[in-house]
Amino acid sequence: MTTAQDTSASATDxxxxxxxxxxxxxxxxxxxMQRRWGWIFISPWIIGFLGFTLIPMVASxxxxxxxxxxxxxxxxxxxxxxxxxxxxTDPLVGVSLxxxxxxxxxxxxxxxxxxxxxxxxxxxxxxxxKRFFRTLFYMPYIVPxxxxxxxxxxxxxxxxxxxxxxxxxxxxxGPDWLNSVVWIYPALVIIGLxxxxxxxxxxxxxxxxxxxxxxxxxxxxxANMWQRFRKITLPMISPVIFYNxxxxxxxxxxxxxxxxxxxxxxxxxxxxxxxxxxxFYKTAFVFLDMGYGSTLAWLLFxxxxxxxxxxxxxxxYWVYYASGDVF
Amino acid sequence: xxxxxxxxxxxxxxxIVVLGxxxxxxxxxxxxxxxxxxxxxxxxxxxxxxxEAVVQRFNESHDDIQIELIIVENNVAVxxxxxxxxxxxAPDIVGPAGFAGAWAFAGSWLPLDDLIxxxxxDLSQFPESAVEIHRTSEGLxxxxxxxxxxxxxxxxGLFDEAGLEYPPxxxxxxxxxxGEEVEWDVYTLRExxxxxxxxxxxxxxxEEEFDPENIIQWGFANQWAGPMRQNYTLFxxxxxxxxxxxxxxxxxxxxxxxxxxxxxxxxxxxxxxxxNAAQVGSDLLGAGNAFASGNLAMAQSHLxxxxxxxDSDWDxxxxxxxxxxxxxxxxxxxxxxxxxxxxxxxxxxxxxYLTGEASLDLLSVxxxxxxxxxxxxxxxxxxxxxxxxxxxxxxxxxxxxxTDVPHHEEWLPNNNKANDRLDAFQSLLESxxxxxxxxEIATLVSDLQAIFDEYSAGQSDE
Numbered sequence: 066m067t068t069a070q071d072t073s074a075s076a077t078d079x080x081x082x083x084x085x086x087x088x089x090x091x092x093x094x095x096x097x098m099q100r101r102w103g104w105i106f107i108s109p110w111i112i113g114f115l116g117f118t119l120i121p122m123v124a125s126x127x128x129x130x131x132x133x134x135x136x137x138x139x140x141x142x143x144x145x146x147x148x149x150x151x152x153x154t155d156p157l158v159g160v161s162l163x164x165x166x167x168x169x170x171x172x173x174x175x176x177x178x179x180x181x182x183x184x185x186x187x188x189x190x191x192x193x194x195k196r197f198f199r200t201l202f203y204m205p206y207i208v209p210x211x212x213x214x215x216x217x218x219x220x221x222x223x224x225x226x227x228x229x230x231x232x233x234x235x236x237x238x239g240p241d242w243l244n245s246v247v248w249i250y251p252a253l254v255i256i257g258l259x260x261x262x263x264x265x266x267x268x269x270x271x272x273x274x275x276x277x278x279x280x281x282x283x284x285x286x287x288a289n290m291w292q293r294f295r296k297i298t299l300p301m302i303s304p305v306i307f308y309n310x311x312x313x314x315x316x317x318x319x320x321x322x323x324x325x326x327x328x329x330x331x332x333x334x335x336x337x338x339x340x341x342x343x344x345f346y347k348t349a350f351v352f353l354d355m356g357y358g359s360t361l362a363w364l365l366f367x368x369x370x371x372x373x374x375x376x377x378x379x380x381x382y383w384v385y386y387a388s389g390d391v392f
Numbered sequence: 393x394x395x396x397x398x399x400x401x402x403x404x405x406x407x408i409v410v411l412g413x414x415x416x417x418x419x420x421x422x423x424x425x426x427x428x429x430x431x432x433x434x435x436x437x438x439x440x441x442x443x444e445a446v447v448q449r450f451n452e453s454h455d456d457i458q459i460e461l462i463i464v465e466n467n468v469a470v471x472x473x474x475x476x477x478x479x480x481x482a483p484d485i486v487g488p489a490g491f492a493g494a495w496a497f498a499g500s501w502l503p504l505d506d507l508i509x510x511x512x513x514d515l516s517q518f519p520e521s522a523v524e525i526h527r528t529s530e531g532l533x534x535x536x537x538x539x540x541x542x543x544x545x546x547x548x549g550l551f552d553e554a555g556l557e558y559p560p561x562x563x564x565x566x567x568x569x570x571g572e573e574v575e576w577d578v579y580t581l582r583e584x585x586x587x588x589x590x591x592x593x594x595x596x597x598x599e600e601e602f603d604p605e606n607i608i609q610w611g612f613a614n615q616w617a618g619p620m621r622q623n624y625t626l627f628x629x630x631x632x633x634x635x636x637x638x639x640x641x642x643x644x645x646x647x648x649x650x651x652x653x654x655x656x657x658x659x660x661x662x663x664x665x666x667x668n669a670a671q672v673g674s675d676l677l678g679a680g681n682a683f684a685s686g687n688l689a690m691a692q693s694h695l696x697x698x699x700x701x702x703d704s705d706w707d708x709x710x711x712x713x714x715x716x717x718x719x720x721x722x723x724x725x726x727x728x729x730x731x732x733x734x735x736x737x738x739x740x741x742x743x744x745y746l747t748g749e750a751s752l753d754l755l756s757v758x759x760x761x762x763x764x765x766x767x768x769x770x771x772x773x774x775x776x777x778x779x780x781x782x783x784x785x786x787x788x789x790x791x792x793x794x795t796d797v798p799h800h801e802e803w804l805p806n807n808n809k810a811n812d813r814l815d816a817f818q819s820l821l822e823s824x825x826x827x828x829x830x831x832e833i834a835t836l837v838s839d840l841q842a843i844f845d846e847y848s849a850g851q852s853d854e
Contacts, residue, residue, distance in 0.1 A: 132850075135471075135474035135475060135477065135478040136473075136474045136477055136478075136496070136497045136500060137499065137500075138477060138478040138479075138480075218673065218679075219675065219679060222670060222673055222674045222675070223670040223671075223674070224670055224671050224674035224675075224676060225674040225675040225676055226674075241670055241823075243670065243673070244668075244669050244670050244823035244824070331812075331815065331816060331819055332816065333816065333819040333820070333823065334819070334820070334823050334824065335820060335824070336816075347812065350470070350471050351470075351808055351812065352808045352809050352812070353470070353471075353474050353496075353808065355478075
């Protein structure tokens with residue numbers, strides 16, 4: 066009888082020989098044809114990747130060393146690291162990063178906790194009308210972002226908005242949600258919560274995948290509901306929480322559509338919606354300064370990269386993979 | 393195998409050379425003039441249709457010149473045009489576009505003076521003022537096509553309800569307030585505006601019992617006047633910079649506009665007859681289309697606003713004066729030739745076709761008043777069909793005599809960035825009570841100076 070260990074050892078022994086044989090074996094017509102068709106089939110992706118990702122990235126990297134405004138291409142010239150130096154003196158870089166991180170502080174915990182809470186609620190065996198509620202909570206996600214923002218700007222209007230009217234029922238004078246430098250952030254969070262449908266659905270699917278025998282065993286051992294949730298559910302769905310976290314962080318760093326539609330890209334009130342991407346967009350596409358705009362894009366790329374790497378690094382300490390895989 | 397590839401390469405090379413040389417032999421090849429539409433109006437379906445028809449008519453009647461029409465959506469037009477210029481594919485003609493759209497590409501337009509002289513084009517068919525608004529230090533950059541003068545839209549029904557006389561039907565006429573003739577100026581407008589501002593309990597803004605937290609009707613607004621400079625022309629035309637003549641510019645804030653800012657700000661936050669940003673965005677004021685909501689008694693806007701009035705309970709009146717002087721700002725759309733064109737003469741021929749023979753057809757879909765006085769009656773007849781209440785169009789034509797020079801959309805050093813800063817200032821006023829206006833103006837001037845200096849530094853580097 067051959068053990069698994071033996072098989073593995075023998076495979077390892079023969080591997081170099083197989084590689085050498087492959088190296089010298091002439092390619093058959095069939096292989097050539099398969100290879101050609103392989104390239105043909107993946108060529109749409111390759112063309113798309115080259116045309117819309119790689120070449121623009123390389124181009125923007127080159128632009129970041131140029132003085133280049135697109136309406137005056139005749140003035141284009143190499144200026145070395147000047148655009149990168151400008152990052153240090155441009156007050157809006159600090160302001161826009163500050164705005165982005167301030168919003169993240171408020172929005173990120175909710176973007177992670179709420180889907181889990183919602184999924185736990187909708188996974189509860191005592192809840193009636195589960196399908197109805199699941200559909201209800203997912204539905205806002207399919208509303209186009211532009212429509213959603215217009216709807217919410219009506220709901221949050223100080224004068225005639227439903228939210229302030231509702232608060233008035235309790236004798237509370239509602240704030241000027243959309244024109245106050247303080248209240249605009251909760252307003253943006255509220256609008257953003259409407260888009261939680263996807264992350265809650267993924268979390269719910271993950272929760273439903275947790276083996277029931279784990280809960281049964283824990284119940285037999287005397288664990289209460291909170292202990293079962295904390296010791297079983299949370300670790301088991303941690304890969305999905307991690308996935309949601311990565312998407313939320315990247316989403317925050319490229320946060321653009323809602324403040325842009327809500328405030329027409331003005332950054333108002335008082336630069337409170339001057340998110341980093343709004344600053345980048347205005348520089349490149351309103352002021353048409355492609356050189357400095359590209360530099361801002363690269364700074365964003367670096368910041369996003371740092372956060373993503375940090376998150377992947379920390380994942381090994383809190384994300385549980387049943388298969389043992391670690392990124 | 394190598395030979396086969398060599399042969400294919402040679403044949404391909406030969407084909408490229410032959411095909412490349414073909415145009416040189418084709419003596420009768422027509423010149424193609426590209427016409428780019430998008431940075432102003434022109435993207436609506438009926439406009440597209442008419443523009444295509446106008447192009448087809450020209451192409452069918454010309455063997456030597458053919459127009460190629462490029463229409464892009466307005467929201468991506470600036471980037472698209474910028475990209476075309478940057479890639480050496482700049483169109484020959486751009487428009488229709490107003491001054492704001494044109495200044496986004498300052499320095500890109502061909503002065504027409506030489507072509508006008510060479511072809512003997514008759515400029516006397518237009519009033520001089522209609523021509524001169526297209527003249528800059530570079531020369532005449534456009535031929536008059538459409539004008540959109542500003543005037544006062546008002547709702548007679550709301551005036552009747554408040555027992556107030558209507559605003560003057562002609563410039564120079566006085567206003568009758570409480571039975572007495574008074575000058576129709578910004579201060580009278582304030583008084584009338586406050587009387588027309590009503591709260592939920594029926595008190596107006598001049599009464600002690602008035603509740604500013606529950607306003608249901610407002611007196612006055614600058615309808616769709618987002619750009620900052622557009623808001624203060626009631627107080628006279630002015631510029632926010634001085635050209636020092638040495639490539640540098642000094643940021644200034646004109647005194648008449650300082651008073652305008654104070655009047656406007658008090659109008660919102662103290663007198664309450666002008667709605668603030670939140671109020672303008674509310675359902676009470678049509679979520680942005682304030683005058684059309686029926687809850688705003690007077691609005692300063694341009695002729696283009698006739699696009700968006702769903703009812704007939706409104707009329708036109710004279711704008712108020714300030715210190716005895718009246719200013720009625722103007723928007724003027726036209727086509728311009730890019731200075732990169734290879735065929736300036738042919739482009740000029742197309743330009744004169746668009747602003748001449750084809751102009752009435754185009755203006756019927758663009759909605760602008762023809763710059764040629766001879767064509768104005770026909771245009772007004774179409775408006776009368778749409779608004780049968782008998783609008784006082786005379787005052788609209790009278791407004792053309794009070795245009796703002798310097799224009800409120802005049803070029804600024806570092807144009808787009810400077811405008812962006814000015815608009816942020818305006819937005820701040822409309823949304824924030826309790827501001828120290830002198831301090832805010834000082835900050836604005838300081839920021840503008842930095843923006844102008846950045847432009848000067850960039851110019852001197854070249």
